[in-house]
Amino acid sequence: MRNLSVASLALLLAVTAGSGQQKVPFQNNIPVAPQGLANRKLPEKPVEYDTAEGQRIRVVAVTRALEYPFGLTFLPDGTMLVTERASRLRIIRNGVLDPKPVAGGPVAYSAGESGLPGAIHGYMDVALHPQFAQNRFVYLTYTKPLDDKKRVAALARGRWDGSKLTEVKDVFVTEGEGPSRIAFGRDGAVYMTVSGNEPQNPGTHGGKVLRLRDDGTIPPDNPFVGRAGAKPEVYTLGHRNSLGLAMHPGTGEIWQNENGPNGGDEINILKPGANYGWPIVSYGRTYQGPWQSGLPRHDGFEPPVVYWMPAIAISGMTFYTGDRFPKWKGDVFVGSLRTGEIPGTGHLERILFNEKMEELRRESLLTDLRQRIRDVRQGPNGLLYVLTDQKEGAVLRIEPAP
Numbered sequence: 001m002r003n004l005s006v007a008s009l010a011l012l013l014a015v016t017a018g019s020g021q022q023k024v025p026f027q028n029n030i031p032v033a034p035q036g037l038a039n040r041k042l043p044e045k046p047v048e049y050d051t052a053e054g055q056r057i058r059v060v061a062v063t064r065a066l067e068y069p070f071g072l073t074f075l076p077d078g079t080m081l082v083t084e085r086a087s088r089l090r091i092i093r094n095g096v097l098d099p100k101p102v103a104g105g106p107v108a109y110s111a112g113e114s115g116l117p118g119a120i121h122g123y124m125d126v127a128l129h130p131q132f133a134q135n136r137f138v139y140l141t142y143t144k145p146l147d148d149k150k151r152v153a154a155l156a157r158g159r160w161d162g163s164k165l166t167e168v169k170d171v172f173v174t175e176g177e178g179p180s181r182i183a184f185g186r187d188g189a190v191y192m193t194v195s196g197n198e199p200q201n202p203g204t205h206g207g208k209v210l211r212l213r214d215d216g217t218i219p220p221d222n223p224f225v226g227r228a229g230a231k232p233e234v235y236t237l238g239h240r241n242s243l244g245l246a247m248h249p250g251t252g253e254i255w256q257n258e259n260g261p262n263g264g265d266e267i268n269i270l271k272p273g274a275n276y277g278w279p280i281v282s283y284g285r286t287y288q289g290p291w292q293s294g295l296p297r298h299d300g301f302e303p304p305v306v307y308w309m310p311a312i313a314i315s316g317m318t319f320y321t322g323d324r325f326p327k328w329k330g331d332v333f334v335g336s337l338r339t340g341e342i343p344g345t346g347h348l349e350r351i352l353f354n355e356k357m358e359e360l361r362r363e364s365l366l367t368d369l370r371q372r373i374r375d376v377r378q379g380p381n382g383l384l385y386v387l388t389d390q391k392e393g394a395v396l397r398i399e400p401a402p
Contacts (some may be wrong), residue, residue: 037344040370050361053327056401063097066393071125073090104165109145125181136160140376141180153180171216172206176205181245186252193242202230211235223273238276244317265314266304277301313337316375323384337375346372
């Protein structure tokens with residue numbers, strides 16, 4: 001009997017030892033990500049896919065000669081302007097990338113490698129003024145160097161002369177950091193996301209969405225105008241890293257998306273003066289494992305309309321309004337840089353809503369390409385265009401398969 005007990009104890013110890021969790025290496029308090037699926041090149045030829053709604057699509061590389069592209073917009077004639085994080089603005093005319101960057105842009109600062117801790121983006125988002133046909137204004141968010149150590153997110157405006165930017169000037173310089181997105185609202189205001197510290201403090205720019213006139217001045221009807229201790233340009237607060245911003249084409253509401261930590265990515269509908277909770281509440285875990293704020297909840301704060309667990313490292317967002325994909329009309333598309341904290345698992349995600357904008361289902365697209373998707377936009381031709389956040393970055397066109 002004694003021998004049996006000793007054997008049983010030895011077996012128990014062996015099982016216990018064998019079930020111990022691996023010790024994961026950390027860097028800057030973030031687990032070092034595995035690279036087994038990362039850095040896959042795009043296929044040389046167009047790829048076709050079946051999709052959930054019965055629409056077969058073809059994915060075509062417009063160009064593969066970009067380096068970590070970040071934002072995309074279309075001129076009225078279909079010409080594309082694309083930002084690269086290394087502080088370059090590129091132009092694609094008739095499907096051909098001009099080998100020379102656009103001249104005249106602001107001086108920006110970038111550092112590190114996209115996707116790794118400590119990365120700083122130079123040029124970020126790009127947008128046209130709603131009256132671009134009359135005034136030719138192009139807007140850029142970028143990381144502005146103030147001195148050798150201090151950098152902040154800024155909004156610049158220049159005039160497009162057909163080949164370069166002229167009359168470039170900062171219309172607003174924040175006290176926060178990137179990444180930063182911009183979108184014009186139906187009210188003519190420009191909305192700008194800012195990352196950084198103190199997202200719960202309305203007296204700072206960090207973790208906020210700002211609302212500005214097109215010249216960078218403050219609209220008098222902003223929710224914090226006249227409030228002591230608050231910056232009048234603040235529109236909403238309590239955000240983490242905001243990487244997507246778009247106006248709902250039907251309601252005119254501004255939709256924003258942001259990264260959670262290890263889970264808790266969100267899409268939010270912005271409401272004047274609303275607090276979206278970060279870092280007090282979150283549906284995500286910290287990078288070390290525990291829940292960010294105890295059990296997942298959003299009590300007392302504006303809840304998201306969509307959230308992800310695990311995280312997809314959400315980035316870029318557009319509403320599809322075209323006719324080329326009739327079964328996708330009204331759907332929201334977002335980019336994914338990686339899923340579940342594993343590089344090489346980025347994709348494009350489609351979300352279907354009902355008439356009350358309540359989520360019904362999701363579909364992951366382009367998963368086998370294993371690309372970091374930084375942005376997605378609808379072109380004037382009704383097709384979808386996707387930016388891959390890779391050193392050999394691409395613009396991908398999604399079109400109906402023949």
